[in-house]
Amino acid sequence: xxxxxxxxxxxxxxxxxxxxxxxxxxxxxxxxxxxxxxxxxxxxxxxxxxxxxxxxxxxxxxxxxxxxxxxxxxxxxxxxxxxxxxxxxxxxxxxxxxxxxxxxxxxxxxxxxxxxxxxxxxxxxxxxxxxxxxxxxxxxxxxxxxxxxxxxxxxxxxxxxxxxxxxxxxxxxxxxxxxxxxxxxxxxxxxxxxxxxxxxxxxxxxxxxxxxxxxxxxxxxxxxxxxxxxxxxxxxxxxxxxxxxxxxxxxxxxxxxxxxxxxxxxxxxxxxxxxxxxxxxxxxxxxxxxxxxxxxxxxxxxxxxxxxxxxxxxxxxxxxxxxxxx
Numbered sequence: 001x002x003x004x005x006x007x008x009x010x011x012x013x014x015x016x017x018x019x020x021x022x023x024x025x026x027x028x029x030x031x032x033x034x035x036x037x038x039x040x041x042x043x044x045x046x047x048x049x050x051x052x053x054x055x056x057x058x059x060x061x062x063x064x065x066x067x068x069x070x071x072x073x074x075x076x077x078x079x080x081x082x083x084x085x086x087x088x089x090x091x092x093x094x095x096x097x098x099x100x101x102x103x104x105x106x107x108x109x110x111x112x113x114x115x116x117x118x119x120x121x122x123x124x125x126x127x128x129x130x131x132x133x134x135x136x137x138x139x140x141x142x143x144x145x146x147x148x149x150x151x152x153x154x155x156x157x158x159x160x161x162x163x164x165x166x167x168x169x170x171x172x173x174x175x176x177x178x179x180x181x182x183x184x185x186x187x188x189x190x191x192x193x194x195x196x197x198x199x200x201x202x203x204x205x206x207x208x209x210x211x212x213x214x215x216x217x218x219x220x221x222x223x224x225x226x227x228x229x230x231x232x233x234x235x236x237x238x239x240x241x242x243x244x245x246x247x248x249x250x251x252x253x254x255x256x257x258x259x260x261x262x263x264x265x266x267x268x269x270x271x272x273x274x275x276x277x278x279x280x281x282x283x284x285x286x287x288x289x290x291x292x293x294x295x296x297x298x299x300x301x302x303x304x305x306x307x308x309x310x311x312x313x314x315x316x317x318x319x320x321x322x323x324x325x326x
Contacts, residue, residue, distance in 0.1 A: 002053075002054075002055045002056075003055060003056055003057075003058050004055045004056070004057045004058070005020070005057075005058055005059070005060050006057060006058070006059045006060070007059065007060055007061075008059050008061065009059070009061045011060055011061060016060055018067065019060045019061075019063045019064065019067055020060065020063075021067070021070075022070075023070070023074075024070075025121070025134075027132060029130065030052070031128060031129050031130055032123075032129070032130045032132050033045075033129055033130070033131055033132070033229075034131075034132050034133060035131065035132070035133030035166055035169040035170065035173070036133075036166065038131065038169065038225065038228060039162055039165055039166060040306075041246045041247075041250040041302075042228070042231055042232070042235070042243075042244055043243050043244055043245060043246050043312070043314070044246070044306050044307075044308055044312075045228075045232055046232060046235050046236065046238070046243055047240065047243070047308040047311065047312060048307060048308055049232065049236060050236070050240075051308060051311060054307075054308065054310075054311065056307045056308075056310060057310065065148075065190075068148055068190070069148045072146055072148050072188060073119075073136060073146055076136065076137070076146050077118050077119050077136075080104060080116060080118045080137070081104065081118070086099065086102060087099050098114065101113055101114045102114050102116055103115055103116065104116050104118065105117055105118060105120065114139070114140045115138075115139075115140065115177070116137070116138070116139050116140075117135070117137070117138040117177055118136075118137055119134060119135075119136065119137075120134065120135065120138075120174075120177075121133065121134040122134075122170075122173040122174045123173065124172070124173050126222075126225060126226065126229065127226065127229045127230070127233070129229055131169065131172075131173065131225060132173075133166075133169055133170050133173050135167075135170045135174075135178070136186075138174075138177050138178055141177070141178060141179035141180045142178075142180040142182070142183075142184060143167050143170055143171065143178045143180070143183050143184070143215075144183070144184040144185075144186050145163070145166070145167065145183060145184075145185055145186065146186045146188065147163075147185055147186065147187055147188065148188045148189075148190055149187065149188075149189065149190065150189065150190060150191050151189050151191055151192055151193075151196075151203070151204055154187055154189070154204060154209070154211070155202075155203070155204075160213060163183060163185055163213045164183070164213050164214055164215060164216065165216075165224070166183075167183030167213065167215050168215050168216040168220070168221040168224075169221060169225070170183075171215055171216075171218065171221065172218050172221040172222060172225070175218055178215075180215070181214065181215050182212045182213060182214055182215055183212070183213050183214075183215055184210050184211075184212055185210065185211050185212075185213060186208070186210055187204075187208060187209045187210070187211060188207070188208050189204065189207050189208070189209075192204065192207040240311075240312070240313055241313065245314050246302070246314060248298070250302060251300045251301075251302050251303065251318075252300065252301040252302040253298040253299070253300050253301075253323075254298040254299045254301075255275065255298050256295065256296065256297050256298050257273050257274070257275070257295075257296045257298075258273070258274040258275070258276065258277050258279070258280035258293055258294070258295055258296075259272075259273055259274075259280075259293065259294045259295075259296060260272050260273070260274060260280045260283050260284060260291060260292075260293050261291050261292050261293075261294065262287055262290070262291040263290075263291065264290075264291060264292045267294075270294075271291070277293070277295070280293040281293060297321065297323050298323065299323055299324070300318050300323050300324040301324075303315045303318065303324050303326065304324075304325075304326055309326060310326075
């Protein structure tokens with residue numbers, strides 16, 4: 001799948017050149033599925049395989065978050081290749097007995113050494129597919145993943161399951177290197193506010209923070225992978241109208257709101273919003289039936305980041321309903 005780029009926001013040449021830089025190690029083998037692709041909704045995964053020659057139109061402004069994330073990963077990888085940098089970090093942490101024990105990307109680990117693996121890709125064949133994954137960092141058996149993201153993603157923990165699934169696939173691919181049963185997500189917040197942290201103790205108190213998430217057993221992970229691949233194989237030749245649609249969670253769909261207006265002549269602001277139609281209708285009845293209830297379906301956001309949204313009939317229907325803006 002390729003890309004066609006636009007510049008709707010008149011981005012300058014220096015920024016455009018930076019945004020167009022992409023050093024991801026793409027694999028052209030047709031039966032390779034990356035760990036992150038395996039986590040996509042089934043419909044998106046199938047459509048991607050059915051339309052490998054599709055060119056997706058991308059505005060270069062939409063690449064900002066991805067390129068910032070890539071820059072952070074590149075710095076993190078380079079930091080571990082500098083022994084002096086590691087020494088200074090250990091001194092800041094007041095850890096003095098590890099410097100000579102840490103070995104970077106070793107082929108063999110000697111007794112007493114602590115292995116550190118950085119940006120290593122592993123792959124495994126299963127059911128005629130090759131599952132491929134590259135972790136960010138593994139230190140002494142514990143896998144870490146750097147995530148540059150919003151504070152609210154951390155507060156609402158909206159990606160908790162994906163973090164578990166992704167790390168579990170990494171462990172399934174490299175169980176000899178990843179031995180811990182938890183992944184450490186290294187959060188780097190892109191919108192952190194010192195003022196908000198001072199006002200609200202429940203808000204992250206620092207701009208970077210580490211949080212631990214569980215990793216599945218290798219057996220559970222293989223069951224998850226096998227089940228997903230079986231579904232992919234079964235639906236691979238199915239026309240789009242016969243494919244399962246993405247569900248509410250996969251669409252990142254906000255909740256439907258039922259807006260009650262006591263005076264139908266004044267619809268600029270609802271008297272009250274309700275989570276259920278029954279509650280809204282009960283209020284309408286209690287007020288003598290003189291008002292009105294308007295149903296506002298939830299907004300969909302995930303399709304904006306999906307590489308097959310331009311050809312997906314579900315996405316097109318959501319656009320027609322006014323629930324999706326690409």
